Amino acid sequence: MSDPVLEIQGLEVDFPTKDGVVHAVRGIDISLTQGEVLGVVGESGSGKSVTALATMGLLPKSADVRGSIRFQGRELLGLKEKDLAKMRGTGIAMIFQDPMTSLNPVYTVGWQITEAIQAHQDLNKEQAQARAIELLEMVGIPNPGERVSNYPHEFSGGMRQRAVIAIGMANDPEVILADEPTTALDVTVQAQVLGSLRTALSETGAALLLITHDLGVIAGLADRVLVMYAGRAVETGTAEDVFYRPSMPYTLGLLGSLPRLDSDGTERLRQIPGAPPSMLGDRVGCPFAPRCPLATDLCRETEPPLTVVPSVTSAPGEHRAACHYAEEVGRGDHGRVFSDGVIDNVIA
Amino acid sequence: MPEPAAKPEARENFILQTPQQVASTEAGMHTLAVPAAGFDPSADAYGLTGEAKGQFRIVVGRFFHQRLAMIGLSVFVLLGVASVLVGHFWQYSYTDITNNLNDPPSWTNPFGTNAIGNDMFAQVMAGVEKDIEIALTVAAIATLIGVTIGAIAGFYRGWIDSVLMRFVDLVLVLPVLAVLILLSSKLAKQSSNWLGLALIIGLLSWTYVARLVRADFLSLRERDFIEASRALGATNRRIIVKHMLPNAVGPIIVNATLTVALSIILESTLSFLGLGVQPPNVSLGLLVDQGQSSATTEWWLFVFPVVFLIILILSIFLIGDGLREAFDPKKSRVRA
Numbered sequence: 094m095s096d097p098v099l100e101i102q103g104l105e106v107d108f109p110t111k112d113g114v115v116h117a118v119r120g121i122d123i124s125l126t127q128g129e130v131l132g133v134v135g136e137s138g139s140g141k142s143v144t145a146l147a148t149m150g151l152l153p154k155s156a157d158v159r160g161s162i163r164f165q166g167r168e169l170l171g172l173k174e175k176d177l178a179k180m181r182g183t184g185i186a187m188i189f190q191d192p193m194t195s196l197n198p199v200y201t202v203g204w205q206i207t208e209a210i211q212a213h214q215d216l217n218k219e220q221a222q223a224r225a226i227e228l229l230e231m232v233g234i235p236n237p238g239e240r241v242s243n244y245p246h247e248f249s250g251g252m253r254q255r256a257v258i259a260i261g262m263a264n265d266p267e268v269i270l271a272d273e274p275t276t277a278l279d280v281t282v283q284a285q286v287l288g289s290l291r292t293a294l295s296e297t298g299a300a301l302l303l304i305t306h307d308l309g310v311i312a313g314l315a316d317r318v319l320v321m322y323a324g325r326a327v328e329t330g331t332a333e334d335v336f337y338r339p340s341m342p343y344t345l346g347l348l349g350s351l352p353r354l355d356s357d358g359t360e361r362l363r364q365i366p367g368a369p370p371s372m373l374g375d376r377v378g379c380p381f382a383p384r385c386p387l388a389t390d391l392c393r394e395t396e397p398p399l400t401v402v403p404s405v406t407s408a409p410g411e412h413r414a415a416c417h418y419a420e421e422v423g424r425g426d427h428g429r430v431f432s433d434g435v436i437d438n439v440i441a
Numbered sequence: 442m443p444e445p446a447a448k449p450e451a452r453e454n455f456i457l458q459t460p461q462q463v464a465s466t467e468a469g470m471h472t473l474a475v476p477a478a479g480f481d482p483s484a485d486a487y488g489l490t491g492e493a494k495g496q497f498r499i500v501v502g503r504f505f506h507q508r509l510a511m512i513g514l515s516v517f518v519l520l521g522v523a524s525v526l527v528g529h530f531w532q533y534s535y536t537d538i539t540n541n542l543n544d545p546p547s548w549t550n551p552f553g554t555n556a557i558g559n560d561m562f563a564q565v566m567a568g569v570e571k572d573i574e575i576a577l578t579v580a581a582i583a584t585l586i587g588v589t590i591g592a593i594a595g596f597y598r599g600w601i602d603s604v605l606m607r608f609v610d611l612v613l614v615l616p617v618l619a620v621l622i623l624l625s626s627k628l629a630k631q632s633s634n635w636l637g638l639a640l641i642i643g644l645l646s647w648t649y650v651a652r653l654v655r656a657d658f659l660s661l662r663e664r665d666f667i668e669a670s671r672a673l674g675a676t677n678r679r680i681i682v683k684h685m686l687p688n689a690v691g692p693i694i695v696n697a698t699l700t701v702a703l704s705i706i707l708e709s710t711l712s713f714l715g716l717g718v719q720p721p722n723v724s725l726g727l728l729v730d731q732g733q734s735s736a737t738t739e740w741w742l743f744v745f746p747v748v749f750l751i752i753l754i755l756s757i758f759l760i761g762d763g764l765r766e767a768f769d770p771k772k773s774r775v776r777a
Contacts (some may be wrong), residue, residue, distance in 0.1 A: 149672050175676070182674030189672070194665035199687045208683065209673045260673065 096166070097124040098267045098300055099148070099185070104160035106143050106152065106324075115372045117143045119324040120160075125268060125300040132315030132332070133304045134347065138369055140324040141304045145270045148302075149187050150177040165267065183213045186266035186299075190273040192253035196245035202229070202256045203241035209263040228259040231296055232289035251282030255289045262293040269293065270302045275310055287314060308351055312336060317411075320344050323370055323380035326399055330412035333405050340402045340414035340423035342385045379417070391417050500691070503767040510763020516756040520749075524570035533560035535567035536721055543739050553741035555731070565745050568725040569753060571718060572705050575639045576757075579704035582643030584697045587650025588686070594651070595658025596681050606655070613648045620645060621707070625716040635718050638711070642704050650696050657689040691768030698761035702754050709750060725750040 106118040118140040125131055133141050146152050148162055150169060162169045164184055169177070181187075189195040197205060206225035210216060216224065222241070229237035232255040245253055254274060261269055274290065275283040287310065294301055303314060311318055311332065318335040320328040320343065328341040339345045346365035367384035370376065379396050382388040395417075402419045404412035416422060504510055532549075533539065539550070539558040546553045552561035594605040624641050625634075661667060662685070670684050709726030711717030718724040725746045732742035 151668060151672060178671075178674045178676050180674070181672055187669070187672035189665055189669050191665055195669040197666045197670070197684055197688070199690075208670075208675075212674050212679065257669070260669075264674075 097126050098165055099123070099125040099302070100161075100163045101144070101148065102161040102163075104144060104147060104158070104162065106140070106147055106159075107157040109155060109157070110373075113374050116375075117156075117324055117372055118147070121319075121321070121324075121326055123302070123319065125302060127267070127300055128294070128298055129317065130294070130301045130303060130315045132311035132318045133302065133321060134306060134308060134311055134318065135321035136306055136369055138372065139321040140372075141321055142272050144321075145187065145272050145302065145304055148270060149181060149185060150174075151187075179213075182209060182266065183264045184266060185268045185270060186261040186264065188254075188257055188261045188269060188271040188274050191277045192250055192257050193277065195257055196248075196253055198245055201242050201244055202248065203243075206241075206256070206260050206263055209260045213264045224263070225259075228263060229256065231262075231292050232256070232259045233285065233292070234259075249282075250278050251285055254278060254282075254286045258286070258289050258293050262297050262299070265297050266299050268302065269297070269299045270304070272304045273306070274303075275307065276305065283310070290314070308336075308347060320347070324372060325380070325415065326413075327381065327416070328414040329399070330404065330414075331406050334412040338403065338405045338412070338423050340412070340419040341381075341416045342387055342422055343381050344414075345422065346384075379415075387418055387422070389417070500764075500767045504763050507763045507766060509759050510766070513756040513759025513763065516752060517760060520569055520753060520756070521573055524566045524573070527563060527566040528570060531560075531563050531566070533563045535559065535563040535723055537563070545739075546741050552745045553739070555739070555742055556735075561741060561745060564723050564728060565725070565749050568723045568728050568746060569749055571635060571722060571724045572708065572726075572750075572753060575635055575642075575708050575718075575724070576701040576705045578636070578639035579643040579646060579708075580697045580700040582640065583647040583700050583704075584650055584693060585647075586644070587647035587696075588654050588693060590647070591651035591654025592658055592681055592686065592689075595655035596662055596677070596685070598659070598662075602655070605651075609648045609651050612645065615645065617645050617707070618710070621711055622714070622716055625711055635722060635724075638708065638717055639704075642707050646700055646704060646707075650693065650700070653692050653696055654689055657692060658685055661685045661688055691764075695761055695765045695768060698757060698764055702757035702761065705750075705754055705757070725753070 101121060101123040104118055104121045104123075105116070108115040108117055121140070121144055123131065123144075133144070135141050143152070147156075147158050148169070150172065152158060158170060160170070164180065169180070172180075196202065200208070203222060203225045206228055207218070207221035210221045210224055214221075226237045226241050229241060234240050234252055234255055240248075240252075245256075248256060254277075258274070261271075271290065275286050278286060290301070290303075291314070293299070301314075303311065305311060315332050318328075318330060318332050319326050320335065320341065322343050328335060328339065328344045335344060336348070339348055343365070346363070349363035350365065352362060365384055370380050370383065377396070378393040379385070379388070382392040385392065397415045397417045397419075399413045399415045400419065401410050402412050402414045402423055404410075406412075414423070528534070537560060539554060539560060541550060541554045542558050543556050544550055544554045550560050550562065552565055554560055555564070590605050590609070594602040621641060625638060658681075667680060667684060670680055675684065705725075708717055708724060709729065712724045712726030713730045715730065718727050720727070728746035729743065729750065732739075732744075732746060736743035
């Protein structure tokens, strides 16, 4: 395996607040090789976005970031703002969640792409403009020659997000961080945007860190999956491992909350009871224990480490889960972990 | 005051469906979908059609559809052009001394002459020119300083913001007139002092712009597209100048316009008190001061400068109001 382009080790992020310290990320390891797609899943507040922002160096100054983030072997934490600015866009580009607000309303889409190009590349106006049209065409904007002089308000949501993707790939980055790129969009538009994202990857050869809470998006795009809960990775592995042999009850719960096309339609969606824990202060035991139907006293007392569990693929050692009972969960010994959903209208 | 007829409430076409409007609504719907010609052209000014349109063009379009603002602009431009033309082509210069002393308005001296024989028409127009010069200089200085300080304070926040805003407070609590009187009495000894006067007024009028821009920047810096441009590697300076300033340009321009009007008032006040523009230069305030003693006898010495002063200030306020209206996002039919 080639050297990773992006390697995050033991990342911890704390935010001091007036109620105490919030531990937003509590030790995350990520390594991305060239052209690889890593899907990061987890519910709101699990630390997904904070991890991405920490990588870009975009967290507020009050945040306490520890650990190591290396891009092409170069440590990013503690780097000067000036050097970080050079790396952003060319090395690592970021695509934000809401395309409605991530484009500047007073400039044309073309201007914003050329601005991104000219920030890093020595191209004149015509060349940058031509490149902008080329980029818009790549992400599937129809009639890019005319659309390039449109303002964001003249684009639909999906087109805007594709324009944002075009801006992201403008400087041929090595890594693209996409923070919930499809969440704010209609389901029908999501597929188009994912298509554009795929094009972006094949054109730039970049690795993608895809943050989402939509497992369907992950299944369609990701090579490997990282499931986050309460600021930690609770399960990592290839997409096959995580989808076919989930070894952590939380992953099971996530999968069970999705409707499946291959079921006979009589099964109800299952829900995970409770809410994610507060990230304030210190905690003992597994963070998922209060919501876990399998929790024992052991779970409530010691937090399980991320350990290697059996894999369905031929890459042993890649599938890891943080659960005292990972083996049993993975084998499916417990049958259905979560009870049928009580809320029928969830299905509707 | 009657609602200006040229300001169409295109919105009502769709909300209030009076019978005679149903037909036009149909046409309007059509225009929404396809940018077709032939619909109410004013809808274009509101960005109703689907054509590619920048903020600038939308604002200009909306400005030109306000009758009062257009009157203000016409009067202001007319006054400005006339004052320059009169300065060059009128038979008398404002410094010329004729043999007609204290003549009432006549064909040769439309605004009459004063006690030493100056042609009042040339004097008033020279006053208008000087007033506009001073006011534009003041607005330029005040806007430059205000925008710079406000932008830096709003963007960087923290201690930089605190220091700059306390400085703004400091300038704000200075009694403007007292400071102006103090400083301009020093300047009064020089004859070509109008530039110095403009500088002083400018140095005291930037605080409002600074607060305005700071407030705007405080909210702008939290917007997603600013973080997005940072994520693309834009430096702080680039973000401030290229990404944030254009988003704050509306209030800045409106405020600059009002600064023009207010600085004319301030300058006139000072000149009236004998501390502003000094002879042989003229300004409207100075002319009012010189004419006030003879207001009941040689009325033309007093009335013409006063009337032109009022018209000048009023026209600028009308422009400012029109701009405010044009920049108002709530008037916009275009969703950002």
